[in-house]
Amino acid sequence: MNREEIEEKVKALMVDELEIEEDKIYSEASLKDDMGIDSLDYVDIVVIIDRVFGFKIKPEDMTGVKTYGQFCDYIESKLNCQ
Template sequence: MEFEKMRDIIVETLGCEAEQVTLEASLTDDLGADSLASVELTMALEEATGISIEDSALAEMKTVGDILNYLNSHK
């Protein structure tokens, strides 16, 4: 998945600014994602990519870069 496409999904789902979404940005600390927002984001990314994100993997993803790496390694 391209970073720009993922960034747009994150901005739409979490309601943050596009400038805040960097590979190093923490989902909770920098982007304000709580547990419900994380689930919504996961569902949006799964729908956009057709890739299923396991709950155990989701718990380990702390940054935008973690999610991008996961999606790209599970194409």
């Protein structure tokens, strides 16, 4: 799966599963401040990513992930390690 496919899939998940408005999803968007993702949403994200991409998110891996672009970077790095 290439970067563009990852971003498209993650964006669709954010819109469909978390009901985030599509215009709020862009590379530099803050997950918390711009997209409104809270701690309960992170729990949902862990389940969704496991179901869709087949790996579990470790909380310690997410400490430096602040933006949508960084989140896609994280997913891409995990997929490339499998």
